[in-house]
Amino acid sequence: MKTAAFWKERTWLAFALAALVFRTWYGCTLTFRGEDYLHTYLIGLKFFTTGVWPWFGPDVVHTNSQIPGALEGLLVGGPFFVWSNPVSPLIFLNLISFIALTVFGAYLIKRFPSMPRWFVWAWLWFSPWTLNFSTTPINPSYVLWAAIPFIITLIEGYVGYTQRLVAAKPGFFIIGLCIGWTMQLHLSWVLMPCLTFPLFILEWKKKGTVHAMALTGLAILGLAISLSTLYPTLIRYGSVMSGGVESNIQFHAENLKNLPDLFFRAMGFASFEILQFLPGGQNEWKSFFTAHPVLSPITIVLVAAGLIQSIYLLIAFFLRNQRPEWKSVRLLTAAVLVFLYISYLFSIRSPGSMTFYMLLPLLVWYAFYPLENLMQKVLWRRIAMILLAVNLTFHVGLAYAYLPEHSLQSHYALVQEAMEKQDSRLLDFRRVATWEWNLRDAAWKATYQASDNGAVLVFTNNFEYEDEYIRPETLYDTVSASPPWACRIDSTYWRSIRFVRYFRDIRYCSYVRVALKSYCLNAPRARLVLRIYEGDEDLMHHEHEVCSGESNDGKWIALQFGHEVQKTIPYDAIVEAYVEIPPPEKGTLYIDDFEVSFVP
Incomplete structure (x- = not known):
């Protein structure tokens, strides 16, 4: 037995x-x-x-x-x-x-x-x-x-x-x-x-x-x-x-x-x-x-x-x-x-x-x-x-x-490479929940600057996030205009951190100006997109090349774009600005010191 x-x-x-x-x-x-x-x-x-x-x-x-x-x-x-x-x-x-x-x-x-x-x-x-x-x-x-x-x-x-x-x-x-x-x-x-x-x-x-x-x-x-x-x-x-x-x-x-x-x-x-x-x-x-x-x-x-x-x-x-x-x-x-x-x-x-x-x-x-x-x-x-x-x-x-x-x-x-290089992004980027987007938005610092037309509302983001948990994974410290962080755009994550505001938060402006610094690495199709829209209707839409010419590659270039607001914008409209490399285009681009200004 x-x-x-x-x-x-x-x-x-x-x-x-x-x-x-x-x-x-x-x-x-x-x-x-x-x-x-x-x-x-x-x-x-x-x-x-x-x-x-x-x-x-x-x-x-x-x-x-x-x-x-x-x-x-x-x-x-x-x-x-x-x-x-x-x-x-x-x-x-x-x-x-x-x-x-x-x-x-x-x-x-x-x-x-x-x-x-x-x-x-x-x-x-x-x-x-x-x-x-x-x-x-x-x-x-x-x-x-x-x-x-x-x-x-x-x-x-x-x-x-x-x-x-x-x-x-x-x-x-x-x-x-x-x-x-x-x-x-x-x-x-x-x-x-x-x-x-x-x-x-x-x-x-x-x-x-x-x-x-x-x-x-x-x-x-x-x-x-x-x-x-x-x-x-x-x-x-x-x-x-x-x-x-x-x-x-x-x-x-x-x-x-x-x-x-x-x-x-x-x-x-x-x-x-x-x-x-x-x-x-x-x-x-x-x-x-x-x-x-x-x-x-x-x-x-x-x-x-x-x-x-x-x-x-x-x-x-x-x-x-x-x-x-x-x-x-x-x-x-x-x-x-x-x-x-x-x-x-x-x-x-x-x-x-x-x-x-x-x-x-x-x-x-x-x-x-x-x-x-x-x-x-x-x-x-x-x-x-x-x-x-x-x-x-x-x-x-x-x-x-x-x-x-x-x-x-x-x-x-x-996965082994990601572990050795201590960078999980080599496998993929994590999803971002709504609560994270909301906390990240606080990185856009609003200030007023005096001008002949009145106070200019300026939103600035140099990609400094005190909370490392909510820090966007598109930020890298390998290249930056204002150390340590810059936002990277490439074929994997092809759109930058966005500026988004309801127009009611801005109230009135006659001119919108966008300034940033770019560091291009063979990304000739990279572009800045500035748009104001309500629902599916574009009230204003402009695009600008960010990496025009080989002379811009491998160094930081300061860029500035601006446009007049030629119509009355409803308060529920949304203002949006971002940089992208539209698929299926290739290349790599870093941006830093992103600034959006609203001139009255």
Whole structure:
């Protein structure tokens, strides 16, 4: 018996190690699958190369906002300080996600002892949703670390198991930790306190006020600990601390019709849902089949299996189950999904599976109830084994499809160069949120200068930003007219920092003058653009060459342009001035001491 147990344990460890290696390799193949993946990696890379504290985390693209807190920057960038290698963030992510999934697997084995263990581990480690998320840096991948203990705690609190595995007091401490963690990574954190509150009421009614106060204190303690990476942001950026994320809360009545879609998406977490993980998304399946015909039959098999799984899991909700807690299981699952549906009425976005990825553990736990009955039969165990093998084969093929363009391997040399030169911009430039644009605008200093016609309003920007976090990445200290910084324009970032003002802030002027210093490096098409517009209508538009003639190359040249304002300008019109090298033109240009004057 001891010998059998020894080899059984050794076999599991070998399988677990192989799974961890495979998951890490797979994550490396899709590191830069899309813009969100790239910018998640950039947050950590910029932290490492600049040493500037990552005050804000994930971008919320549809509202041009950012989630406050340094947690994501530390999770992605921290591993670079341990091992200065492009793959280090992926190794760290796969370690913590593998640990979380393994803990969840141990929990499921405890609750479903008759479920084949090979199926539990194979599903958790290799299912589409745990392979395509939690293996490569993207903010939902890091949510899983907190989602699993949070969901386990909720399940143990709500479902009347004979033996409760997570007691109320440590459970509420865990809940606090998980909420604070998720709050800095994904907007779905708002679901967590709402799902917890009924459990708090149940505990209060069951054990009284003193017990409830203890639970509250423990939850607050856990929350306070996990929010420790948010406090510096609160202190430094109190006025803009939200990062603009409040703009995501809007009444969205169109989501009323999305109930069936939402339920199918939820069941997809526990099925072979693969189409949305294809290069280009589920709408590009035809081009995927054309480019990879060998994977076409495998893909069709998995899509069909995933659809059947989702339908079965929905139907199973209304079927009987021999487990005594089945009623509580259905009630909890339905309540969570109905609440999720209601919450989308106040979200600017339509339901998307990734946006409620934190519920994956709950849906997998629910799915194991009807699947447990099926897996008692040899036929279904064989079918499950075949489908898992097909799924693994598909993901190996998918990895090779991503490898040439989207993998860490294809960007390895560039990332390595960025790390060696301590310049994350070699990989790409970070997105800029609205709150950053607003703070950067303060760099334009307004003064009044006396003239024969009255006071001239002058806006000057010599590109000095006291706050290095919001300093534009287009600024370089290699060449400058007024050290240390000058704004660089090239084919990568082809437009300079802009001057933008509403005309009501200027009130009246008869003449606009723009002065700057330029340092040209083979950029003959570079131009200054000065325009006044209202909506789509240009009220004034002028362009001037900035780098005319080879004699201007390689030295600082002072330039000045001016134009009369020949018509009455409405107060809602916008005045804009910038320098650009219009695509597809090439070259490099630096500008400094940018000045825009309004003469009355």
